[in-house]
Amino acid sequence: MSNTVLSASAKGATFLILLQIGSRALTFGVNQFILRYLSPEILGGAVQLELFSITVLYFARESLRVALQRQQDGVQAVINLAYLAVLLGAPLSFFLAFLYLRSELPNIVYFADAIKVYAVASVIELLSEPGFAAASQKMLYKVRASAEGFAALARTAVTCGSVILAHRAGTDVGVMPFANGQLAFAMGLLVSYLYLLQPTDTEKRFSLLPKKMQNSKETHYILSYFSRPLCNLTFSLLLQSTLKYLLTQGDSILLTTLASLSDQGAYALASNYGGLIARMVFQPIEESSRNLFARLCAPAPPPPPPPPPSSSASPSSKASSTSPPSEPRTSSDAAHSSLIQAHKTLTTIIHLYLLISLPLVILAPPLIPLLLPSLLGPRWSATAAPHVLATYMYYIPFLALNGIVEAFVAAVASSADLAAQSVAMGASFVGFGSVAWGLLGSGVGGGEEKVVEGGSGGGWGGTGLVVANCVNLGGRIIWGMGFVRDWFGGRGLAVGWLGVLPSWGGLGLSVAMVGVVKGTEGWGGEYGVLGEVGRLGVIGSVYGGLLLFLERRFLMECYQMLRPIPQEVKEDEKKKR
Structure with a gap:
């Protein structure tokens, strides 16, 4: 099982990495265009708007996301609890906007209007949280990548379009392009999850709307919707999230x-x-x-109790029931194997x-x-x-x-x-x-x-x-x-x-390369920036090739860990179980 989960996780990470590379490359290209029309002051104002959005989203959903990853009672319980993000985030968004508008605002055009747009966009983005929770629980990383990719594309197009139109009209729109882009991102994310999960929820028999749950011996549901153990864990994590927020966003707070x-x-x-x-x-x-x-x-789940002995059983059947199994594969063995896999994965990363x-x-x-x-x-x-x-x-x-x-x-x-x-x-x-x-x-x-x-x-x-x-x-x-x-x-x-x-060889090579970069400083300077970049490019190529050679054994182990398991091996494992 651990190999199957690892392969699925690696595949999901690949989807998310490709998503990030595509969206960030697109964002990078657009930023190169936008920054030529925006001053540092406007970008500084955009930092404050982003801090507002991060604050709302972080307190509304971060602790929920961590808690939901430990959910074992099915995807519907996860979806129900994800709606707590909306219940927490909507009042927080409008309350923070109210406080912000009553404080001294930066002297930037349309900054107050941008705060209002960001408040609405935060609530819309939180409405997509049940879709995110369902996709994560079912490991539907392709759905996540598609939804977030479309939303990022919408934000890029709207932000860039707003700047172009304002520039052609000769109008100073301040930070409104960033606000428009954030609203487009939130709407794109919500629409994407609703569309992409529509066939899946029918096949997997779950609903993206809240649905009543039945209490069991292991789990009690508050108001028949929200898992009590997960609610307790969520609010425990929420207390820690307050401190973690200060640590994560402390640079933005101090800078502003x-x-x-x-x-x-x-x-x-x-x-x-x-x-x-x-x-x-x-x-x-x-x-x-x-x-x-x-x-x-x-x-590991507790082992099932042994079946009670039957008085009518024949001696041969009694002997067979007491004989050891041919493949002693217990739940504790599987749990230990999973721990070894987790240990190996963490140290490898x-x-x-x-x-x-x-x-x-x-x-x-x-x-x-x-x-x-x-x-x-x-x-x-x-x-x-x-x-x-x-x-x-x-x-x-x-x-x-x-x-x-x-x-x-x-x-x-x-x-x-x-x-x-x-x-x-x-x-x-x-x-x-x-x-x-x-x-x-x-x-x-x-x-x-x-x-x-x-x-x-x-x-x-x-x-x-x-x-x-x-x-x-x-x-x-x-x-x-x-x-x-x-x-x-x-x-x-x-x-x-x-x-x-x-490896010691890789570390020694890296120390030597620091000296090479310093020692060759100025080489190719007669060719300007192109010569300097070419010097570093040659050094980097040689360094990268040698480092890959010295670490070839480790890199081969990484490939062996992540390569897909052949179908015949999977079938053999199923037969053994």
Whole structure:
């Protein structure tokens, strides 16, 4: 079973990765067009609108999504509980919009109208949550990818169209293109799920509308709709989500408090471009892995009681009933096999992440300042954006490791574990806040950064937030890896963290490449930017080829894990069971 679940999860991750690559590539291309017409101040205002949307969606659905991945009572119970996201999110959306409109708004055209549109769009997006829950529970990753891909395409088309029409009319529409795009995304997501799941719900006998459930010995339903155990788990996770929100969105909160709109725009640009890899590759793997870990690490069901002996049974039948089975395959054996698979999957993903991170942190920082002026034009090149984006490359490995470790914690942690995690996250946030406040307002550093409004002098701006985020996620990763070690150790499986590192040859090669990049700096400079990019391209090609050769054995193991199981092997496994 574990191999089947792993193959399905890998296939689902592939769909989601392809979705992210397609949508992000499209978004990237459109952004290249839009940014030439928008100022850093308008992009800074868009950051505040995005923070509003993220706040509503996070508190309304994040804890629900984690809890629903542990649901074993069928897809209809999942769909019913998903409607709690709407019940929680609709009042929250309009309440936050009311508070926002009563506060001091940025001096940007149509900003108040954009807040109202975002509030409506958030509610519409939450209405699609039952469809998302059903697709995730049934592992219908193709449906998810299709729905989210169409919604992303709608957002891109509407946002870009709004900018083009406003530019041709000579009208300043401020941040309204982003609001229109968000509304198009929400409507596209809702319509897509309703359309794509219509044939499926008939075949699988579930309804996307709430449906009454029958109480059982294991599960009691509140108002005959909502699973009481899952409601309790959801609200327990909701308490933790409040702290996690501060940690996840702490950079945006501090930036909107301490930095100017121009600095906010520079950091938003760096975060959007720098996070492309995280959103295209790491986020889909994290989502599918969380579901995979929840299935593989679920407690084994109790063994069925032995049948009572029959007094009328013949001696031969009694002897056969007491003889050991020919294939002693118990539920505990299957559970242990699933734990081994979960252990192997987690350590393999971490090893793979580290391999991806090596060329990223070696080659991307010197390459970004060369390419960004050509991509964005002089308006953005004169800001701190290139320097912030180059620094952001060092933050991506932290994002990747924290994402997969916390995906495992969310899948298996008990209430006591979640409480301990909250304490660790709180300590990490204290470190984050201290470093961020010091770097943004203490006057340390400076360099290419602007003077930060609200600070005590020159600050590091967006670069300071990147450094502070590394401190924050570093603390969370340390706690998470300790939890993983103890959790598997308590079940007889040792986790050797040195074993997840790249090979010694790969590490030595990477150290040497750092010296090569520094030592060849300036080579090809007589050919301008093209010569510098060509130098790094040659170094990267040689480095990538050697790294793949040195890690060939590990990469072959990854292929063996993820390749589809032949049909005849599946049939043999069924016969054995």
